[in-house]
Amino acid sequence: MADDSKPVYLRLREIISASILDGAFRDGDMLPSVRAFAAQQGANPLTVAKAYQSFQDDGLVTVKRGVGMFVADGATRRLRAMEKAHFLENVWPPVAAQMQRIGVSLSDLSNMQDA
Amino acid sequence: MADDSKPVYLRLREIISASILDGAFRDGDMLPSVRAFAAQQGANPLTVAKAYQSFQDDGLVTVKRGVGMFVADGATRRLRAMEKAHFLENVWPPVAAQMQRIGVSLSDLSNMQDA
DNA sequence: CCGGCTGTATTATGTCACTGAAGCAGTCAT
DNA sequence: ATGACTGCTTCAGTGACATAATACAGCCGG
Structure with a gap:
């Protein structure tokens, strides 16, 4: 946690996770787009996509292709x-x-x- | 700690650290040789050496080349x-x-x- | 429809941590 | 001196991670 020695995609995952738990993103909210979040964090869009991937694998975010990624209900x-x-x-x-x-x-x- | 996802040399370092703190090795005691500890842990001697290295960098073990590694005074x-x-x-x-x-x-x- | 946004797939490249194998070097008992 | 132990150095292989360029696929407001 907050350990700079860990892989970027895991750090990004923790940032998102903490944001959801802290209430910055609530159920139904749209998460920042892959490209936007990448630019904000100074990372590669693919690396951000990899972080988002783990959330949709767990069913915590729903993907509306062409629209964005949203915090799932009850997530x-x-x-x-x-x-x-x-x-x-x-x-x-x-x-x-x-x-x-x-x-x-x-x-x-x-x-x-x-x- | 006890996290299998971490590098081997760090896990070894924690094993040694815990052994010293738990009193298995006291000040002045000789630590297991690189090869012996490697065989015991099923690791490569060089990996063990890397773990020991971090301890002598901190001055916690003294090295007698050709003899062995010893827990430093007050370590x-x-x-x-x-x-x-x-x-x-x-x-x-x-x-x-x-x-x-x-x-x-x-x-x-x-x-x-x-x- | 069309341009602009979304996520996704593909391929390639570079870097770096981790691990390993073989051999060198120092100490000591014999 | 020899042999058996010690730690240490050098070279090399493997895989994960991150980046990049490019292209594709779905949605929406104009």
């Missing part, structure tokens, strides 16, 4: 559930293990957020 | 400090951001650990 909710499951199964366990090794507790982190 | 403490700083600066912020997006709180995670 926000489903995306949040998918990301949540992925987080709890694949992200959190190793993070928790690392925290134990380096001596960081959950209460340390909650105190951080207060600051 | 355990320094490694823990380095990993802790890296975690707080680079790992935790995006994780916290993602948690907020998907609706997972710290208390949810602490309840998980109880189970």
Whole structure:
């Protein structure tokens, strides 16, 4: 996440995912066109298309060929559930293990957020 | 961490790092030889060497050419400090951001650990 | 219809990280 | 000196990733 060392198309995917979850794009909204988003992000249109591809594979966006790509109905909710499951199964366990090794507790982190 | 999608040499580095932090190797101990560790992990000796390289770049292991590699003095403490700083600066912020997006709180995670 | 927008497919090219194989070089016990 | 261990250097192969130019296919407002 926000890791510049990762492939561009994955970074783009995360940008879009975060935008949907944050409410910048809601169900039914049209996403930026492949060419427009590519220009905005300084990337290649094909790379953007590859990022969009993963979303339509999951049925999170519907494609109206010749018109644009739209956030599917219920996609926000489903995306949040998918990301949540992925987080709890694949992200959190190793993070928790690392925290134990380096001596960081959950209460340390909650105190951080207060600051 | 424990992510099979990451490069082998980084996975090896994490195995070694965890071993040191967990006390399997203490300051002054000799690490497994490049060839031995490679055979044990089913990796290429050069790949192991690349993992070890990152440790000597940080001064955490001292190299006695022709003899072996040894955990440097105070390396355990320094490694823990380095990993802790890296975690707080680079790992935790995006994780916290993602948690907020998907609706997972710290208390949810602490309840998980109880189970 | 037509021009301009949309996404998609094809092909080619360049770059770079990762991995691997073989051999060189230093240390030490014998 | 020899042999067995150590780490290290050099060369090469593979595949993923990103970019590019070009062309095609569907939609829509004029």
